[in-house]
Amino acid sequence: MLYLIDANVLITANNFYYPVDRVPEYWEWLAYMGSQGYVKMPFEIFEEVKEGPDDAEKDLLFAWIQDAANKKSLLLDENVNPVLLRKVIADGYAPDLTDDEVDQIGRDPFLIAYGMAAKGRCVVTVETSQPKKQRQNRKVPDVCKAMGVSCCNPFDFNRELGFRTQWKTGLKK
Numbered sequence: 001m002l003y004l005i006d007a008n009v010l011i012t013a014n015n016f017y018y019p020v021d022r023v024p025e026y027w028e029w030l031a032y033m034g035s036q037g038y039v040k041m042p043f044e045i046f047e048e049v050k051e052g053p054d055d056a057e058k059d060l061l062f063a064w065i066q067d068a069a070n071k072k073s074l075l076l077d078e079n080v081n082p083v084l085l086r087k088v089i090a091d092g093y094a095p096d097l098t099d100d101e102v103d104q105i106g107r108d109p110f111l112i113a114y115g116m117a118a119k120g121r122c123v124v125t126v127e128t129s130q131p132k133k134q135r136q137n138r139k140v141p142d143v144c145k146a147m148g149v150s151c152c153n154p155f156d157f158n159r160e161l162g163f164r165t166q167w168k169t170g171l172k173k
Helices: 007-017 025-033 045-049 060-066 068-076 084-091 099-105 108-116 139-146 154-161
Strands: 002-005 122-124 148-150
Touching: 002 007, 002 108, 007 045, 007 060, 007 154, 025 068, 045 060, 045 108, 045 148, 060 068, 084 099, 084 108, 084 139, 108 122, 108 139, 122 154, 139 148, 148 154
Parallel strands: 002 122, 122 148
Antiparallel strands: none
């Protein structure tokens, strides 16, 4: 399974659960899982994190994502299929979105289109299902479901790939 992680997974992990400076094992594990081909971020999603915080002082997540080795291990080496992207927007959100609505959606359709591009892919997001939301307000899990893409939350993702703070002890030398 290839897990495609949303920007909000990294941002939320750093802000609430696994701060880069307090739980470095998580970030090492994530980079390792990326280098092994289990975890990737599409370029468009990577750019959301890489842009960094709005204030002048850059945070630790920004520094981590800028690191060349981390970028190499996490960045998905593919281009989005424009046909799939249009399908996600039209069928997953609405076929007649205005420019403002498309702006509100952001880059989520890219993430879902990459999830559709091959079998054995799962989108990881902190967003939760809200099936009553419509058009630009739809949530990633609901659009994934509509498009036939597997989706999970970060805790299921961590459990599935076996994250623990002593993860390195299980590696074969």
